[in-house]
Amino acid sequence: MIEVKNLSKFYGPTKAVEDVSFTVEKGEILGLLGPNGAGKTTIMRILTGFFQPTGGSAKIAGFDVVEDPLEVKKRIGYMQEGQQGPALYYEMTVYSFLDFVAQLKGAPKKDRNRTIHKAMELTGIKDVKDRIIGRLSSGYKQRVGLAQALLNDPEVLILDEPTRGLDPKQIIEIRQLIKNMAGERTIILSSHILPEVAMTCNKIVIIDKGTKVAEDTQEELSRKAEGGDSVLVKLKGKQEPEDVEKEYGKIKGLGEVKVSLEGGLTVVKVVRSGVKDIREELFKTAVKNDWVILEMKSSSLSLEEVFLRLTTKEEV
Amino acid sequence: MNKALIIARRELKSYFVSPVAYVIIGMFLLISGFMYYSILFQSRVAEVRGFLMNMCFVFMLMSPILSMRLLSEEKKLGTIEFLFTSPITVTDIVIGKYLGSIFLYLVTTVFFLQYPLYLLLFATPDMGPVFTCVLGFILNGAACLAIGLFASSLSENQLISAVVGMVTLIFFWIIGWMVDIVPGGIGNFLGSLSLIKPLDNLSKGVISASDIFYYASLIFFFLFITVKRLEWKRW
Numbered sequence: 333m334i335e336v337k338n339l340s341k342f343y344g345p346t347k348a349v350e351d352v353s354f355t356v357e358k359g360e361i362l363g364l365l366g367p368n369g370a371g372k373t374t375i376m377r378i379l380t381g382f383f384q385p386t387g388g389s390a391k392i393a394g395f396d397v398v399e400d401p402l403e404v405k406k407r408i409g410y411m412q413e414g415q416q417g418p419a420l421y422y423e424m425t426v427y428s429f430l431d432f433v434a435q436l437k438g439a440p441k442k443d444r445n446r447t448i449h450k451a452m453e454l455t456g457i458k459d460v461k462d463r464i465i466g467r468l469s470s471g472y473k474q475r476v477g478l479a480q481a482l483l484n485d486p487e488v489l490i491l492d493e494p495t496r497g498l499d500p501k502q503i504i505e506i507r508q509l510i511k512n513m514a515g516e517r518t519i520i521l522s523s524h525i526l527p528e529v530a531m532t533c534n535k536i537v538i539i540d541k542g543t544k545v546a547e548d549t550q551e552e553l554s555r556k557a558e559g560g561d562s563v564l565v566k567l568k569g570k571q572e573p574e575d576v577e578k579e580y581g582k583i584k585g586l587g588e589v590k591v592s593l594e595g596g597l598t599v600v601k602v603v604r605s606g607v608k609d610i611r612e613e614l615f616k617t618a619v620k621n622d623w624v625i626l627e628m629k630s631s632s633l634s635l636e637e638v639f640l641r642l643t644t645k646e647e648v
Numbered sequence: 649m650n651k652a653l654i655i656a657r658r659e660l661k662s663y664f665v666s667p668v669a670y671v672i673i674g675m676f677l678l679i680s681g682f683m684y685y686s687i688l689f690q691s692r693v694a695e696v697r698g699f700l701m702n703m704c705f706v707f708m709l710m711s712p713i714l715s716m717r718l719l720s721e722e723k724k725l726g727t728i729e730f731l732f733t734s735p736i737t738v739t740d741i742v743i744g745k746y747l748g749s750i751f752l753y754l755v756t757t758v759f760f761l762q763y764p765l766y767l768l769l770f771a772t773p774d775m776g777p778v779f780t781c782v783l784g785f786i787l788n789g790a791a792c793l794a795i796g797l798f799a800s801s802l803s804e805n806q807l808i809s810a811v812v813g814m815v816t817l818i819f820f821w822i823i824g825w826m827v828d829i830v831p832g833g834i835g836n837f838l839g840s841l842s843l844i845k846p847l848d849n850l851s852k853g854v855i856s857a858s859d860i861f862y863y864a865s866l867i868f869f870f871l872f873i874t875v876k877r878l879e880w881k882r883w
Binding site for chain 2: 377381382402405408419422423424428432437438
């Protein structure tokens with residue numbers, strides 16, 4: 333659906349984005365993750381046709397953003413980030429603004445009211461439809477920005493920092509909203525907040541200083557950064573640490589095994605070295621030795637840690 | 649073109665949401681009323697000619713205030729990005745913005761029409777020149793707004809846009825003097841750029857193709873470079 337190839341953007345000699353490539357399949361949610369000033373907004377602005385790329389190409393639904401900007405713009409809904417929340421016409425009422433946008437997007441007159449109401453319902457702004465946008469709280473402004481992007485059912489949604497400036501409850505609501513919209517729509521969102529991306533996106537591209545430092549699914553990314561998952565197993569009763577180490581040592585593809593006794597339980601920390609899922613083997617071995625597993629969890633590196641590792645590597 | 653009208657309509661509405669339109673139209677009426685009264689009272693001639701020239705000059709000074717926000721404000725608030733990412737062309741945006749300000753100007757013109765009507769009530773003016781005077785008022789305003797729109801595309805600071813627009817307009821007004829200062833073809837060429845000469849012709853009741861062409865090309869030129877300016881900014 334979205335195809336970005338070797339995209340670069342320079343402002344004079346200043347590099348904003350260099351050689352970034354990624355693809356997004358239909359129905360996926362891609363998260364562009366990076367610190368402030370990493371080039372996320374620039375990438376989005378190129379995708380939406382606001383900026384011309386210096387090099388490389390970007391295609392949305394098969395249309396090149398430079399050659400067929402109008403065709404691209406017809407297929408996207410874009411929520412941009414302004415200085416104070418999304419840039420909207422603050423002097424207009426919610427409804428008249430949405431009506432204006434629907435007209436610009438070429439919604440036929442008879443469908444306009446319906447499409448506006450659908451967008452307002454999805455974003456939960458029906459009860460403020462006659463209020464002046466400038467007087468709404470930032471959470472509502474953000475929703476109006478989102479509603480505006482949803483008008484005319486775009487195939488692709490491009491959301492720049494969709495949860496910026498919201499309180500925790502609103503953040504959860506907006507996230508849920510975005511998740512609900514995936515499937516039929518393809519979504520790209522940007523954020524510098526990691527849990528947000530981790531929770532909403534199925535694919536993550538990490539950008540730092542204008543270049544792509546990693547691209548993967550959320551789980552893959554965590555695993556790569558650590559070089560393997562570690563699994564924590566808690567066994568009932570006090571087992572002989574040496575026995576446990578010996579038995580578990582028989583499993584192939586296992587790294588280090590650490591055994592400790594904690595409060596009447598035997599805690600085993602196993603580091604995986606290969607790609608194979610070791611949890612099944614861990615279970616079978618336990619059954620064979622008549623150990624009772626009370627708890628087993630695979631702990632992967634949190635996105636925060638992965639992110640720090642990936643972005644600080646360059647500087648060292 | 650349809651999309652341009654959508655933008656124009658929004659633009660016209662937003663003039664009336666803020667006090668801008670009311671203040672400008674109100675001030676304009678105040679000055680024009682006083683001028684009309686004093687000019688007519690002194691000359692006692694049933695024509696609007698002298699009045700027209702004065703009003704065009706006043707509007708020339710005021711028009712940058714009308715046009716300064718057209719693009720500067722959008723740039724400052726970031727809403728220009730919103731327009732640029734909508735499925736419309738830059739030409740649509742520029743024409744829409746321009747038409748929006750023209751519509752407001754036409755609202756002002758409706759008030760302006762009252763003055764010839766007073767003449768009709770108390771005298772029998774020659775309606776030919778009155779008609780061309782109204783035409784001149786409209787064309788001069790349209791030219792001023794085109795220049796102001798371009799000035800507005802230059803900066804995100806409305807004050808700078810207004811000042812640049814005003815200086816450019818004054819330049820186009822006084823460049824007519826060059827005919828007397830610079831001899832020969834250059835002087836004539838510079839003189840032909842002036843806003844005064846075609847306005848003067850129209851106020852006398854003369855409609856010539858070259859004057860209409862002058863206004864059309866001036867407006868086209870400034871709208872064209874506004875489009876180019878907006879496109880260039882994003883490269």
